[in-house]
Every structure is written in structure tokens, then in C-alpha cells.
Amino acid sequence: MTSRRLEERRIAFQRYKDDVKREGKPFYPYAMFHDTVMSLVVVSVIVGLAFVWHYTDLLGPSLAAKADPGTTSFVPRPDWYFYFLFYLLRIFKWPNSVILGTVGIPTILLIVLIAMPFIDLRAERRLLRRPIAIVAAVLVALSMGVLTYKGATAKEPLGAELRAAVPGWVKQEKLPSNAVPGANLFATSGCLNCHTYLGSGGSQLGAPNLSAEGAKNKGITFQISHLKCPSCVNKGSPMPSFADFGEANLRKLATFLEASKGPK
Amino acid sequence: MPRKRNRKEQMLAAAQYPLDWLEERSGLIGGVRYFLFRKVPGDSGWWHTLGSATLTAFLVQLGTGVILAMYYQPDPNSAYESVQHITNDVTLGWLVRGMHRWGASIFIILMFFHMARVFLFGAYKYPRELNWIVGALLLPTALLEGFSGYLLPYDQTAYWATVVGININGTAPFLGPFLASFLRGGAEIGPDTLARFYSLHMLLLPGAILGLIGLHLYLVVRLGVSSPPWSEEAAGRERDEPPPVPGTGLVNPAPRGVTKRPD
Numbered sequence: 001m002t003s004r005r006l007e008e009r010r011i012a013f014q015r016y017k018d019d020v021k022r023e024g025k026p027f028y029p030y031a032m033f034h035d036t037v038m039s040l041v042v043v044s045v046i047v048g049l050a051f052v053w054h055y056t057d058l059l060g061p062s063l064a065a066k067a068d069p070g071t072t073s074f075v076p077r078p079d080w081y082f083y084f085l086f087y088l089l090r091i092f093k094w095p096n097s098v099i100l101g102t103v104g105i106p107t108i109l110l111i112v113l114i115a116m117p118f119i120d121l122r123a124e125r126r127l128l129r130r131p132i133a134i135v136a137a138v139l140v141a142l143s144m145g146v147l148t149y150k151g152a153t154a155k156e157p158l159g160a161e162l163r164a165a166v167p168g169w170v171k172q173e174k175l176p177s178n179a180v181p182g183a184n185l186f187a188t189s190g191c192l193n194c195h196t197y198l199g200s201g202g203s204q205l206g207a208p209n210l211s212a213e214g215a216k217n218k219g220i221t222f223q224i225s226h227l228k229c230p231s232c233v234n235k236g237s238p239m240p241s242f243a244d245f246g247e248a249n250l251r252k253l254a255t256f257l258e259a260s261k262g263p264k
Numbered sequence: 265m266p267r268k269r270n271r272k273e274q275m276l277a278a279a280q281y282p283l284d285w286l287e288e289r290s291g292l293i294g295g296v297r298y299f300l301f302r303k304v305p306g307d308s309g310w311w312h313t314l315g316s317a318t319l320t321a322f323l324v325q326l327g328t329g330v331i332l333a334m335y336y337q338p339d340p341n342s343a344y345e346s347v348q349h350i351t352n353d354v355t356l357g358w359l360v361r362g363m364h365r366w367g368a369s370i371f372i373i374l375m376f377f378h379m380a381r382v383f384l385f386g387a388y389k390y391p392r393e394l395n396w397i398v399g400a401l402l403l404p405t406a407l408l409e410g411f412s413g414y415l416l417p418y419d420q421t422a423y424w425a426t427v428v429g430i431n432i433n434g435t436a437p438f439l440g441p442f443l444a445s446f447l448r449g450g451a452e453i454g455p456d457t458l459a460r461f462y463s464l465h466m467l468l469l470p471g472a473i474l475g476l477i478g479l480h481l482y483l484v485v486r487l488g489v490s491s492p493p494w495s496e497e498a499a500g501r502e503r504d505e506p507p508p509v510p511g512t513g514l515v516n517p518a519p520r521g522v523t524k525r526p527d
Contacts, residue, residue: 027300
């Protein structure tokens with residue numbers, strides 16, 4: 001026995017096919033005309049963007065500096081259509097629930113997306129009679145828009161500006177003098193592209209606030225081995241390795257981090 | 265006079281001959297005719313162009329990508345310089361690279377718009393569920409294509425975004441670490457990573473996208489285009505009254521294209 005609903009759907013689809021056959025218009029030239037115009041618009045927009053990119057600075061530089069694995073300053077910025085995913089990372093606390101942001105939510109969203117026809121089983125197509133679908137669509141569009149916007153406007157701190165903040169850190173955190181070289185290194189080495197420290201930093205990727213990192217008393221040895229290979233120490237950490245900095249610099253950084261017991 | 269008409273007919277037949285030859289052996293001409301002259305709902309309009317617009321953006325990517333591959337060198341020591349060469353020296357290289365760079369964004373945007381249109385029109389409902397799934401698989405495949413292409417210029421932005429991107433892959437349970445080390449081609453990002461991304465970006469992912477698009481289009485043609493839900497025309501219009509109770513096979517047969525299981 002086929003269910004009544006399935007039977008109704010088949011009849012409705014057959015009626016649709018008969019209606020289209022009787023009253024529809026041929027794809028060529030009618031729909032083809034619309035498609036061709038739209039395709040021309042698309043190609044023109046793409047060519048236009050290429051021109052704007054080449055002749056103006058509006059769309060950013062054509063190339064950044066050559067890739068340098070041993071660099072001390074970098075901005076891990078994905079292409080703009082990944083901003084919404086990257087910005088998700090800010091919502092979750094490190095390190096325990098970060099996996100929700102990196103893998104959990106995107107995977108769930110993808111599964112829901114693929115399973116959509118089996119979640120929404122009603123035949124109704126008129127929008128006003130699908131309130132849940134409208135709300136869901138608006139929420140998804142809104143949250144993706146906001147996350148993309150936040151990702152796009154997240155500030156990339158400049159090393160020079162951050163260096164100027166170091167005396168303030170020394171004052172607020174009562175840093176000992178042996179922590180100052182590390183503080184300068186910290187400010188100018190791109191750490192603040194992901195992390196925050198006393199309100200400085202972009203925290204684009206939602207990496208933890210390090211203002212009170214030293215309060216955890218993990219020790220300088222731990223900090224150095226963490227900087228060398230973050231994911232070895234903190235399983236699943238997406239932080240890149242800073243082993244290329246060299247032992248002396250890492251020790252400075254570690255000293256600074258351990259001295260940071262939070263603002264006093 | 266009859267002789268002249270005879271010649272005209274002969275010319276026509278000669279022009280027709282290759283087409284007839286092809287049709288007899290492949291049925292392609294009939295297929296194209298079916299594709300072009302199939303009926304679509306009378307009020308399908310601009311909303312229905314988003315899919316073909318996405319396809320156009322993808323074709324731009326294919327064309328410009330082939331040209332870029334002629335000059336690009338997937339080697340960490342020369343990749344950056346080859347992109348500079350394309351941008352600065354190759355005739356219209358900046359245009360081709362710019363189109364490829366921004367075509368990717370347009371491709372992704374249009375894909376989201378197309379998906380939103382299909383969702384709001386309820387066009388993923390019976391019997392088009394499978395086509396929605398194919399489209400939903402195209403989305404992550406295209407995003408991966410964007411991710412793998414982002415590394416290729418091998419500048420600082422590309423490099424470090426990829427480092428973090430791969431590390432994020434690595435946080436996934438079970439498969440994550442394997443996936444991350446597969447993408448890196450080892451424990452650390454190195455020369456193998458670039459070659460790997462190049463191969464994925466040029467062969468595997470575009471091939472997957474082409475295959476999925478083929479399936480997508482086949483299903484569109486087979487099942488027909490759905491009319492807008494507000495349609496005033498007969499085709500596909502929603503009706504409030506329940507449809508008539510199905511009769512037996514002869515009077516009210518199961519629709520074509522849908523296999524009816526024996527009751």
C-alpha cells in the first residue's frame with residue numbers, strides 16, 4: 001500500500017507536468033533569453049571586479065609579501081566567504097568547547113542542509129504558510145551576514161601601535177623588568193592577531209585572552225614547549241608552531257606570559 | 265527552374281548530412297532538441313536564472329583556471345614569482361588572474377543566492393529532494409575549492425590562513441588528525457602541501473564539481489523547473505482542495521518518471 005500522502009504528491013506532480021506541457025513556454029528562446037542576459041551580467045561583474053582590483057586599491061592588494069614560515073608577523077585571514085565560519089570560533093571558549101565552533105556547528109549545519117527535504121516533508125510551497133521556514137531562513141541569513149560583517153571589520157592590529165601599549169601593560173600588570181623584552185616581542189610578533197591582551201589585539205580567531213595567562217602557573221618550560229608545538233601540548237589547538245623563533249626569543253615570550261598575572 | 269531548386273535541396277541535404285549522421289549514431293541532436301524545446305512554467309523568470317548564473321561563474325573559473333595553469337608553478341620556491349609573472353608580465357595576465365580570483369567569490373555568492381531561491385520557493389520538495397542533496401553537496405565542494413585555491417599564490421596571507429585552516433581541520437574528532445596530515449603531506453606544512461593543494465584544486469575538486477553539476481542538470485531537465493509558489497498559472501499552482509482520490513492504474517495512472525511499486 002502506498003500512503004495517501006505519497007499518492008497525493010504523485011498526482012500533484014503529474015498535474016504539474018500536464019499543466020506545463022499544455023501551458024508552459026519552451027525553454028528556448030524564452031527562459032534561454034533570461035539566462036543569457038543574466039550570464040552576461042555575471043561575466044561583466046567578474047571582469048569589472050578584475051579591473052577594479054587591478055587599477056584601484058578598493059579590493060585590497062594583488063599579492064601580500066611572499067610566504068615566510070619563519071615570519072614573526074602574519075595575519076591568518078581566510079577568504080571573505082569563510083569569515084562566518086572563522087568568526088564562529090570567537091563564540092566558543094577555549095580549549096574545551098572550541099571543537100563545537102571548528103567542527104561541531106559546521107557539521108551540524110551541513111547535515112541539516114543536506115537533510116532539508118526530509119525535515120520539511122509538507123508539500124506546501126507558499127511562503128506565508130511556511131512560517132518556520134521563513135524564520136529559519138531569516139535567522140540563517142542574518143547570522144551569516146553578521147558573522148561575515150564582524151569578520152570583515154575585525155581590526156588587524158599594527159605592530160607599532162601595539163608596541164606603544166607595552167608601557168601600559170607593565171603598569172597595569174606590574175610586570176617585572178625581565179618580562180619587558182618578551183612583552184615587546186609579544187606585541188610585534190603577530191600574537192595579537194589572534195589573542196587579546198588587556199584589550200589589545202584583534203582576536204579574529206577567538207584565541208584566548210592572555211592577560212592572566214601567568215595566573216595559571218603553568219611554568220616557563222610549559223610555555224616554551226607550547227609555543228614550539230601548540231597541538232602537542234594542547235590537543236586540537238589550531239595555533240601554529242612558533243619553533244622558528246629560536247630558543248632565546250621563546251624564553252622571553254614565556255617569561256612575559258608567566259609574569260602576566262592579570263591586571264592589578 | 266526545377267534544376268535550381270534541386271541544387272538548393274541538395275545543399276540543404278549536404279548541410280543536414282553531418283547532423284543526421286550524428287543523430288543516427290548518438291541521438292545527441294534529439295537530446296539537444298529535447299533540452300532546448302522542453303516546456304518550462306510560463307511564469308518562470310528572472311528568479312530562475314540564478315542556477316545558470318552560478319554555472320556561468322563556474323565556467324569562467326574553468327576557462328581562466330586553464331590559462332593560469334599554463335603559467336603557474338606549484339613549487340614553494342617559484343609559486344609566488346610565477347604569480348607575480350602572471351600579474352605583471354603575461355599579456356592580460358592580471359585580467360585572467362583577477363577574473364579567477366573574483367570569479368570564485370561570485371561563484372560562491374551566486375551559489376548561496378541560488379540555494380536561498382530554491383529554499384524560499386520550496387523547490388526542494390517532492391520529487392526534487394535528490395537534486396537538493398546534490399546541490400547541498402556542491403556547496404562544501406565549492407568551498408573546499410576556494411580553500412585549496414587560496415594557498416596557491418603563496419603569499420603571507422595565503423600561507424598563514426592555510427596553516428590555521430588545516431589546524432582547524434585537525435581538531436575534528438577521529439578523522440581530523442589524519443585529514444590534517446594528509447593535507448599537509450606530512451607533519452609540517454612544506455613543499456608537499458602546495459603540490460597537494462594544487463592537485464586537489466586542479467583535478468579532484470573541479471572534477472567532482474563537474475560531475476555533480478552534470479547530475480544536477482540532468483535532474484533539473486528530468487523533473488522540470490518548478491513554478492514560483494505564488495504562480496497564478498495552472499502549472500504547479502498550489503491548490504487548497506485535496507486532490508481527487510487516485511483511481512486505478514488505467515484511469516489515473518502513476519505519473520511517468522516515478523516508479524510505482526506493486527501494492
